[in-house]
Amino acid sequence: MSTSDYDPACLPDLLPIYYRRLFFPFSQYYRWLSYGGVSKNYFQNREFSFTLKDDIYVRYQSFTSQNELENEMQKMVPNKIDIGAVYSHRPSQHNAVKSGTFQALEKELVFDIDMTDYDDVRCCCSAADICSKCWTLMNIAIRILDRALREDFGFHHLLWVYLGRRGVHCWVCDDAARKLSVAARSAVAEYLSLVKGGEETVRKVVLSDPIHPFIKLPLFLLVILSVVERYFQQYTIVDQDILGSKESVDKVLALLPEDILSFPDLAVSYKDEKDPMKQWDQLCDLVERKKSNSRKGGQYFDKEIMLQYCYPRLDVNVSKGVNHLLKSPFSVHPKTGRISVPIDLKELNTFDPFEVPTISLICEELERPRADEAEEDDKKDKENEQEAGERHRIRDYKRTSLAKYVKVFDWFLEAMARSRKGEMLKKSDLQMDF
Amino acid sequence: MQFSGRRKKLIGNFQNDLYDQCLQFYGQPPLENISLTEFETFAVERLKLLKTVENVGVSCVKNSEQYTKKLDAEISSLNFPHRGGISEYEKRRKDHISHFILRLAYCQTEDLRRWFIQQEMDLFRYRFNCLHSKHKTDFLHKNNLKYETVSAEEKKNLKDKLIASSYGLSGTKVEEHDVYKVPFQDALDLVRTRKVYLLAGNAYIPHHEIVTIVLNDFRTRLSKALAVMFYSDLVISLHCDWLSSFVPLFFCYSHAYVGQDYSIQKNIGKISLEQIDALSGKSFPLCMRHLHKALRENHHLRHGGRMQYGLFLKGIGLTLEQALQFWRSEFVKGKVDADKFDKAYAYSVRHMFGKEGKRTDYTPYSCMKVILSNPPSQGDYHGCPFRHSDPELLKQKLQNYKVSPSGINQILELVKGMHYQLACQKYFELTHNVEDAGFSLNHPNQYFTESQKFLSGGRDIKKEVDMSQRSQENPASVTHPSQANSKQAHEEMGDLDSFFQDE
DSSP: OOOOOOOGGGHHHHHHHHHHTTOSOHHHHHHHHHGGGOSTTTTTTEEEEEEOGGGOEEEEEOOSSHHHHHHHHHHHOOSEEEEEEEESSOGGGGGGSOTTOOOEEEOOEEEEEEGGGGGGGOSSOOTTOOOTTTHHHHHHHHHHHHHIIIIITOOOOEEEEEOSSSEEEEEEOOHHHHTOOHHHHHHHHHHTOOOOOOTTOSOOOOOOOSSSOOSSOOHHHHHHHHHHHHHHIIIIIIISOTTTSHHHHHHHHTTSOHHHHTOTTHHHHGGGOOSHHHHHHHHHHHHHHHHTTOSSOOTTHHHHHHHHHHSOOBOHHHHHOSSOOEEOTTOBOTTTOBBOEEOOGGGGGGOOGGGSOBHHHHHHHHHSOOHHHHHHHHHHGGGSOOOHHHHHHHHHHHTSTTHHHHHHHHHHHHHHHHHHHHHHHHHHHHHHOO | OEEOSSOOOOOHHHHHHHTSSSOOOOOSOOOSEEOHHHHHHHHHHHHHHHHHHHHHHHHSOTTSHHHHHHHHHHHHTTTSOOSOOSSOHHHHHHHHHHHHHHHHHHTSSHHHHHHHHHHHHHHHHHHHHHSOHHHHHHHHHHTTOOOOBOOHHHHHHHHHHHHHHSTTOOHHHHHHSOEEEEEGGGOHHHHHTTOSEEETTEEEEEGGGHHHHHHHHHHHHHHHHHHHHHHSHHHHHHTTSGGGGTHHHHHHHHSSOOSOOOOSOTTTTOSOGGGHHHHHHHTSOHHHHHHHHHHHHHSOOOHHHHHHHHHHHHHHTOOHHHHHHHHHHHHHTTTOOHHHIIIIIHHHHHHHTTOSTTOOOOOOOOHHHHHHSSOOOTTOOOSOHHHHSOHHHHHHHHHHTTOOHHHHHHHHHHHHTTOHHHHHHHHHHHHTTOSOOSSOOOOHHHHHHHHHHHHTTSOHHHHHHHHTOOOOSOOSOOOOTHHHHHHHHHHHHGGGGGGGSOO
């Protein structure tokens, strides 16, 4: 089942359906952003921004309840929704507040990975296009970042969202993450950044540190390389075929230390080998032998090349700011029509961005009854104490391909709720102990 | 702290206890009265100390051996506490008091606060690193800095990981010394540079790296203290006091660049637009040559480039009319039509010349400013090529400009050592075919002026340059004709100026 043909011109007609028929999971959304109601006014003081038709952009939207959120969204029918920070006062009243006292207090720690940042190392696509080959880069990025954020930084509640065209976001929703300062966010982003430099920089990954030369690679890198190496051969050598054409080989060779490049036989010798994987091995061997003669080291050239082709490329500026506005999950991508859906990391290997439903598809599916599945879910939902009307509406999205993605969101919310409960029990235990 | 003309007795023992270590957190303000002379002297001497710290920090990689040696040499001559000598009481007292005096001046604006905090931190780090391990621990205890230590068992479990993550850490070190466990938010500098083992949100810091944590603490406290001070009644009332004539003097000296600011264009109208292409090859420093070339090729420059290059051109003598004509003719060749230029870009050119907005006559950027602020990103051509370009690309560029291979190597060596201004000076020497530039470079317009001077055999321009020159901020000794003309500067600044002259 692939996506129904989406025509951007139809968006204004489809969006009202999307918001009214409760495709947009308002109650989960509200649950998410209230964070259990632990902090007073957390939802009320959250900034949202809407992009309306004709590109009208409105900031400092805020809502006092889930109902108000629903009503406003159904009324304004935004093309795009962004989530901002939780402020000291209600954003919609920010002009009434004494100047200087309206401040951004908290926000999730976020990361943005955009495929266009990899254009210099992918030859299958460029700019806004993606394909199943270069999607591997996202796979690698998500794995590496997810592991680092959980194991190194101790974060637990990460929501990964596919944006509908060429990027993914990560929302780190832990309490500690939301309270991070600008400096801390920036430090985390830099910790995670290995690929640095713009067009003027050829060699974007430099592992050797002139002040503190490694005797062996530091732990952080070993862990990352174990992930990258798993994918490198298939993705880079075979799929991207980096040794296949003179142009791409030259790009690879440009990353080698200068005095090794001067050896004339370098580009030629490994060409006798037909199998690209063996070509790579040969190239590495050759460089190994040459570099022992060179003064400059080039100690980790092969690892640097691997990382330059595969390591996640983040936009640090997105992560730094507490008040930075970021596209909301369940937004619709105007060019592709795809819904920005949560990604289930357990099924990451089988996640196919081209299978993500478009708004036209789910509106179409709405017309087709999927009776038996809906009945079963209804029975499970009896635990939810909700009015008949809402139950009817829940049935709507559950009849469509969107259902499984909303389920991922549900699991995410449940995990946070469990964790909050655990925290409260711990606190009350401590209090009772005396 | 009270300001009065009288000198009061010191409060004996208490002060002795306060100064039993050569280094402190400046938690308590001084409680004595001092004379106005001492007030002035202390303040200026500390300012000189902080400027020294800044200069060494720019010309050497911070915390390298070279840096420490240089700082050692400079500080020992400045009469401040140094390496815990025996009879250091007076110096420590000065250290204490002068720090608080400077807080008064430097709490005033965001920029000043940032500068002050940065230099005080660098100074603190240097002093802390000079302490013996035992004294470091003493310092932590005395200042109630309790950082959680890792149990022996946990240390054993994590030993390999700790060694693999921290430079200079051996198995014995882990066993013998404490390893601290702090939330990663308290060790951001180590996290940012990946110099620490992180697990579940905690950073595991070996004893010899504890300075980073202490420094973080220091920064937080100082930052808070400055903010509190700024909003306090004391500072507000100072402005109304006779002291208000005193405080502004610090503002002049706290600007990193203390030399000619090239805002007074002595050569206005002496350059014609037709000359610029030729001049860019002959007399422009590399950064401006680069910007000029990019402008000619792309018929456009982004904001950072327009500011850096536009102000430079103003500094070499372009009038507003010439500047408008110059930018317009170039942009119009590109994607901008004349109308759009007049609407959008002309305003910013006039702004540069102080004809719009709050009418500030902006000064051309010094080397320090170009090197340290606003690094270029994709699509930008501003910045310092020695600092911001890939060495490979820099080399190619120099080859294109017909610099000799040995010259290029010398330049690259200097770049590697982070001596960007010296590298540019070397570029000057190579392009002008001269052994010694004869000046210490710290401003792009200075480069231009010196080059023109050199090429024309040192006539008119030289005199005009010296007239408005104040003292150079680079402490390295330089044979400079301005010494004779500094008398004028003296009269303006009073005795304070003499502290900054090279004797």
